[in-house]
Amino acid sequence: MPKSPAPLYEQIRQLIVAALAAGEWRPGDALPSEAALAARFGASPGTVRRALDELAAEHLVDRRQGSGTFVSTHAAPREPFRFLRLVADDEARGFSRELLGCRRVRATAEVARTLGLRTAEPVIEVRRLLHRRDRPVVLDELWLPERQFEGLTTEVLEAHAGALYALFEARFGVHMVRAEEKLRAVAATPEAARLLGVEEGEPLLSVERLAFTYGDRPVELRRGLYHTASDHYRNDLN
Known part of the structure; x- marks a missing residue:
């Protein structure tokens, strides 16, 4: 990981967003496991989990209990009018x-x-x-x-x-x-x-x-x- 004044979990969040923007994972795709992401970024699973929690709060990913973490998609049944209030x-x-x-x-x-x-x-x-x-x-x-x-x-x-x-x-x-x-x-x-x-x-x-x-x-x-x-x-x- 490059040196940065930002906390490590925030650096990882930014790297995941960059990967999403580059199309590495498409809407609806499953992200690698926390352990795999931890190995990729040279961080602890807990730090990766914090980064994923931040992304979930921003609705960029969807955390599903027992299934993993998925890229958010407007094609999901519960998301067809996400911005229409x-x-x-x-x-x-x-x-x-x-x-x-x-x-x-x-x-x-x-x-x-x-x-x-x-x-x-x-x-x-x-x-x-x-x-x-x-x-x-x-x-x-x-x-x-x-x-x-x-x-x-x-x-x-x-x-x-x-x-x-x-x-x-x-x-x-x-x-x-x-x-x-x-x-x-x-x-x-x-x-x-x-x-x-x-x-x-x-x-x-x-x-x-x-x-x-x-x-x-x-x-x-x-x-x-x-x-x-x-x-x-x-x-x-x-």
Whole structure:
């Protein structure tokens, strides 16, 4: 291990993250045992265990009692909407999706700055509606760097039945590991009102999300308009 002022478990955590970013282990893969990782990094199993616990707290790995440690994946049954916090006030569960469009555009100055791209660099723009109880509840717009999502088309999106982030993992090798969100109240524009089936000017919740992959690289900017008449937005504070 190279000399570093960081504690040994943190150095090991960083090395494991670097290996994940390099694709040594893919989402859903099992990591080597603690003993094997300890031998690889020249550390004690207890130090490796501390590093893995830190990664689990960051949702980068999944520790399963009696089975080992696995790279977290959005394809897991309990993770299909990990970053979507719209909770039904009644017993309604799950969402259906309606794709409104997918096209290649030039990044605006704002989108480019947020995603760390050059102005006018190509991005993939996706627009869709999420439905619950057979009515639209979320209008989503998202922008993805084309250089990491080349080949993402309307046909690819319509052929995928699972979570969007699971598609990003499986087809493009991009794993979303964390996100930052900004929330504010807005009035429904004429277009948003038409698509969400509300009155123009009706209050909506605007959620802007920036999602990151390994190494804290931003790879998705998403802006959603949420109709919360029968739902609420929940965030767990630890």
